[in-house]
Amino acid sequence: MSKYELITITGPTASGKTSFACHLARHLDTEIISGDSRQVYRSMDIGTGKDLSDYIVNGRQIPYHLIDIREAGDKYNIFEYQHDFHEAFTGISKRGKLPILCGGSGLYIESVLRGYSLVNVPENKELRARYEDCPLEELTKILASYKPLHNTTDVDTAQRAIRAIEIEEYKKQHPLEQNEFPPLSSLVIGVNIDRELRRKKISERLKARLDEGMIDEVQAILDKGVSPEDLIYYGLEYKFVTLYLQKELTYQEMYSQLEIAIHQFAKRQMTWFRGMEKRGVHIHWLDALLPVEEKISRVEELLK
Known part of the structure; x- marks a missing residue:
């Protein structure tokens, strides 16, 4: 077996x-x-x-x-x-x-x-509005302040980068047990x-x-x-x-x-x-x- x-x-x-x-x-x-x-x-x-x-x-x-x-x-x-x-x-x-x-x-x-x-991270409308017009380069820097950027697909587009920031912010506020x-x-x-x-x-x-x-x-x-x-x-x-x-x-x-x-x-x-x-x-x-x-x-x- x-x-x-x-x-x-x-x-x-x-x-x-x-x-x-x-x-x-x-x-x-x-x-x-x-x-x-x-x-x-x-x-x-x-x-x-x-x-x-x-x-x-x-x-x-x-x-x-x-x-x-x-x-x-x-x-x-x-x-x-x-x-x-x-x-x-x-x-x-x-x-x-x-x-x-x-x-x-x-x-x-x-x-x-x-x-x-893992956790199912809900949409954070306030965060999305805050970063809506932010250029991808700036979003990449913001995301890097939360974690090392091993997964570069997170910053392929601004939409992905904002979602990645949303996840990291949620995890920061809701530690996993x-x-x-x-x-x-x-x-x-x-x-x-x-x-x-x-x-x-x-x-x-x-x-x-x-x-x-x-x-x-x-x-x-x-x-x-x-x-x-x-x-x-x-x-x-x-x-x-x-x-x-x-x-x-x-x-x-x-x-x-x-x-x-x-x-x-x-x-x-x-x-x-x-x-x-x-x-x-x-x-x-x-x-x-x-x-x-x-x-x-x-x-x-x-x-x-």
């Missing part, structure tokens, strides 16, 4: 972790819980890289959780994710299966592995991809997603009534394509700035994973280029 409650598969964008997780889930006859902060939103398919076809392995549908559970335009947060994760985790475990957590959102993954103590969820014993597998190969795959994938209709996808979400500001909040593809559709960027500016932003995002992911290791999460790194059968064999050896 495995000493682990969970298998976690993580890695930077374009490392092939989802495909590997699905093949492993097929082999172990289990289910996958997504660890991606944007795949929770419906209609945001191409830009978030849901790749739902990966969840069909040898003609069999792999059950997945925490994908397409909220409407585009919502502001899903880590507190909600932690609760939704544990609901899915408990259900899979009760079915006698070893759950697989798969994704690249390091903060979400670490929050459940290490049992972060105890963790709601315990840490989990997880075998953590990192899919390691060579930096140059990762850059090549990111560039190829960006072109493919644009060819697949990513711009039309963003326009359709805007047509449903989701505001440009709410889409920009999600960052990366939704930020830059929205700016293009709002005629604030040319197509070439959108393409080149987005490509750079995704490369920077992948670099930040790796920085986060290294930080996780320093904070006590042991990650077993597997080469992305290993055949899937060999990756599965390595996982089975580690489970024993």
